[in-house]
Amino acid sequence: MDINFLNNAFKDALPEQIANQKQIDPEFESDNRPIRRMHLNECAYLPSPKVFEAINEHAPRIHRYPDLNWNEITHALSNYTGMAQNRIVMGNGSDEAIVAAGRITLDTGSEMLASMPSFPSYYKNAIVNGAKLLTTGIQKNGAIDVDLMLSRITNKTKLVFAATPNNPTGGVLGNEDVEKLVEKVPDTALLILDEAYYEFTKYSGAENQLNIMKKRKGPWAVFRTFSKAYGLAGLRVGYILCGSEEVYAGFQLARSTFNVNILAQVAACAALKDERHMQDIVSKTIVERQRIYDGLISLGCRPYPSEANFISAFTPLMANQIKEDLAKERILISQVNAIGFEKCIRITVGTKADTNAFLYEMTKILAQ
Numbered sequence: 001m002d003i004n005f006l007n008n009a010f011k012d013a014l015p016e017q018i019a020n021q022k023q024i025d026p027e028f029e030s031d032n033r034p035i036r037r038m039h040l041n042e043c044a045y046l047p048s049p050k051v052f053e054a055i056n057e058h059a060p061r062i063h064r065y066p067d068l069n070w071n072e073i074t075h076a077l078s079n080y081t082g083m084a085q086n087r088i089v090m091g092n093g094s095d096e097a098i099v100a101a102g103r104i105t106l107d108t109g110s111e112m113l114a115s116m117p118s119f120p121s122y123y124k125n126a127i128v129n130g131a132k133l134l135t136t137g138i139q140k141n142g143a144i145d146v147d148l149m150l151s152r153i154t155n156k157t158k159l160v161f162a163a164t165p166n167n168p169t170g171g172v173l174g175n176e177d178v179e180k181l182v183e184k185v186p187d188t189a190l191l192i193l194d195e196a197y198y199e200f201t202k203y204s205g206a207e208n209q210l211n212i213m214k215k216r217k218g219p220w221a222v223f224r225t226f227s228k229a230y231g232l233a234g235l236r237v238g239y240i241l242c243g244s245e246e247v248y249a250g251f252q253l254a255r256s257t258f259n260v261n262i263l264a265q266v267a268a269c270a271a272l273k274d275e276r277h278m279q280d281i282v283s284k285t286i287v288e289r290q291r292i293y294d295g296l297i298s299l300g301c302r303p304y305p306s307e308a309n310f311i312s313a314f315t316p317l318m319a320n321q322i323k324e325d326l327a328k329e330r331i332l333i334s335q336v337n338a339i340g341f342e343k344c345i346r347i348t349v350g351t352k353a354d355t356n357a358f359l360y361e362m363t364k365i366l367a368q
Contacts, residue, residue, distance in 0.1 A: 009108075009130035036354045039332040040233075041167065041310050044350040045281045047231035047267070048274035054266040066262040073265050076272050077239055081210065087242045089251040090260045094196055094225040094238030095121055098161075100254035101221070105158040105190050106131040113152055114161040115144040117168055117338035119194065122161045131158070142171030142304035142312070150184050160185050163194040164209070165201065168336050168346040170306025172201055178212045187218030190247070195222055197308040199229035203282045204307055210241065219247050228309055229278050230271040235264040285309050289349045295359040299366050312336055312346040316366060319345045325365045331358055 003011050070090040078085040091097040102125035106112055112126040116135035126133035134157070136148040144166050153160070162181055164173040178193065185191045193213055195201075202208070213220050220243035227233035237260060242248040271278065289311060296303045296313045303313035315322055319335035322345055326333055331354075336344040347358060 007130075009128055013124075013127045033330045036331045036350060036357055038348040038350050038354055038358060039334045039346075041228065041308070041348045042233045043228055043231035043281060043285075043309070044348075044354065045231055045284065048271055048277040050270040050274045050277075051232070051267045054270035055263050058262055058266045061262055064262070065258050066260060066265055068258060070260060070265055073237075073260075073268050073272075074239075076269050080272055081241060083210075083241045087245075087248050089240040089242060089248060089255060090265075091238040091240060091255065092259045093227060093233075093236040094194070094223045095236075096255060096259060097221075097223050097238055097240045097251070098122065098125060098194075100240075100251050101125065101159060101161075101190060101192055102129045102131075103254040104250040109156065110158040111154060111156045112159040112161070113149060113157050113189075115149065115163070115166060117336050117341060118144065118161070118163050119167045120337070125159070132156070138166060138169055139171060142166055142169030142306070143173050143177070144171070146173065146177040146180050150180065153184075153186065153189070155186070155188070157186070157189050159190050159192070161192050161194060163196070165197050165306065165308040167196070167308065168310065168312045168334070169304045170308045170310060170312060171304060172206065172307045173209070175207055175209065175212060178209045179215075182212055182216040182220070185216075185218065189218070191216065191218065191220045193220070193222045196225045197228055198224050199278060199282055200285070200309060201307050203279065203286070206307070213243065216243060219243060221247055221251070226268050226271060229282050230268070231281060232264070232267055232271060235267055236260075237264045237268045285349050288352060288355045291352075291355050292347060292349060292358065295355070295362070299359075299362055301366075310346055310348045312344055314341075314344050317343065319343055322362070322365055326358070326361055329357075329361050331361055333358075 074085045074088045077088050098121045106129035108130040110131045111134050112131050113134045114122040115138055134152050136152055137145055139145050210222055222241040224239055226237040240251050292311050293303050301313040301315045303311050323335050334346045
């Protein structure tokens, strides 16, 4: 294998990456039945009509580079979040923010801490930066276990990821847990509160935990995105709320130039202006989430309570078997890839028709 061009961290990670690469099944692609995309935690609904209007208006400008400093969207986000405009960094989705967090904190000999299971991009961060990955379990409600996480921190820990709601289990952190992280994560580590599903927890009446993060003396940042409740996953727009000038400068150094394109910036601005549409998306998603939750219980599964646009559940069968059987019916879901979760599936909440199809096929699969 020709891997001599890679640095040592990538050499170590490459074999697993190659093993995980999968070819698209040509028979699956040639099937004319509709695909129910219940595997990527996308929004099942179209974004606001204002988004399409903004895209059409600005499409003639795509021969020009976008605003390097994202002035219009960061101004709008400053009003939305209460953070100063010069503390907001935009990203090509929150994935760019996750990568940037690793670039500015991790190197050989350092440690990164995250829950298991949680968002896989966190783990890749440690691997590609040559850092040691530390993982901890989750609570029974699917939220990360803060006490266990704090017990694993050492003087080598430079980056801590805390997702709320946690992906893939959907559990949220209480204010007390966030306060513990704020107070007890050392000032030598960057604390990240990943709120990709913030609008869903906001709708349920949860307190804005950004206010708690602002009490932290050490470095911190909050990640959010337009991919979920605003329906802009295909445009890739995320943002970072930075706790200090130094954190802001670090993320600015790590991000790509012209990283958020013209149409993505104007679409995000338009989406923010139509809060009613976003709330309608969240409301419809919550209705279908409850239907999936109740349906899974009736089928003998054990779902986690979720405050996001997905649900994970333990089933009587192996998760990969259920995933494959549903794929044959053009229903795509994911499985939770962690030790002890071999029978756990994750389902993105879709439309009413998606819910009906999923529960119908699950009934047949579990009856076999």
